Amino acid sequence: MGAGKTTVAQLLAARWGLPVRDTDQDIEAAERREISEIFVDDGEDHFRELERAAVAAALAEHDGVLALGGGAVLDPGTRELLAGHRVVFLHVGLSDAVKRVGLGVGRPLLLGNVRSRVKALLDERQPLYSSVASATVETDGRTPEEVAEEVARAVETSQTRETGT
Numbered sequence: 001m002g003a004g005k006t007t008v009a010q011l012l013a014a015r016w017g018l019p020v021r022d023t024d025q026d027i028e029a030a031e032r033r034e035i036s037e038i039f040v041d042d043g044e045d046h047f048r049e050l051e052r053a054a055v056a057a058a059l060a061e062h063d064g065v066l067a068l069g070g071g072a073v074l075d076p077g078t079r080e081l082l083a084g085h086r087v088v089f090l091h092v093g094l095s096d097a098v099k100r101v102g103l104g105v106g107r108p109l110l111l112g113n114v115r116s117r118v119k120a121l122l123d124e125r126q127p128l129y130s131s132v133a134s135a136t137v138e139t140d141g142r143t144p145e146e147v148a149e150e151v152a153r154a155v156e157t158s159q160t161r162e163t164g165t
């Protein structure tokens, strides 16, 4: 959370002239309620099922840039769906993440002490993010535009390597 997935996905889509989707937004639209309401009413496990379905639908229907939720990779089924796709991990350190998420409003897993919640999530999830990603881009101390530039370079380079174009 706060890595900039939603923000950077939009910049990349504009750069490449592609459509952009965001599974958090897809879930809220389909459910007609906010993510925090889903967590409160039905719990995280149910949210992860909705998220897996949203990722599957987006990968099937959408040819463009997809921003995931920060915890999507926790679900083994979602990780399987992502295999074979270009997945870029936007890394953020504790200090920048805390600055970017502010009070954590709308992010149910940050309820309580935002700094200690962010630290716990980063520590727990780091190995999973690295295992799913085909590239990692550092976001600390960089603007969204600088991050998008580096993601584009990483993706375009891997494309050249794969296709020679």
Ligand SMILES: Nc1ncnc2c1ncn2[C@@H]1O[C@H](COP(=O)(O)OP(=O)(O)OP(=O)(O)O)[C@@H](O)[C@H]1O
Binding pocket: 001, 002, 003, 004, 005, 006, 007, 008, 024, 067, 068, 069, 070, 071, 100, 101, 107, 139, 142, 143, 144, 147
């Ligand atoms: N590189 C950056 N530098 C400074 N601020 C940033 C950067 N990237 C994003 N932000 C800001 O941080 C906040 C969170 O960004 P964003 O919503 O894109 O994160 P996210 O990774 O999609 O989070 P989530 O997992 O909750 O969906 C926004 O206010 C955004 O403008």
Ligand SMILES: O=C(O)C1=C[C@@H](O)[C@@H](O)[C@H](O)C1
Binding pocket: 001, 024, 035, 068, 069, 070, 071, 072, 106, 107, 108, 109
């Ligand atoms: O990191 C997480 O687990 C989450 C991140 C957000 O994108 C949302 O998907 C939700 O708030 C959970």
Ligand SMILES: [Mg+2]
Binding pocket: 005, 006, 007, 022, 024, 067, 068, 069
């Ligand atoms: Mg987001």
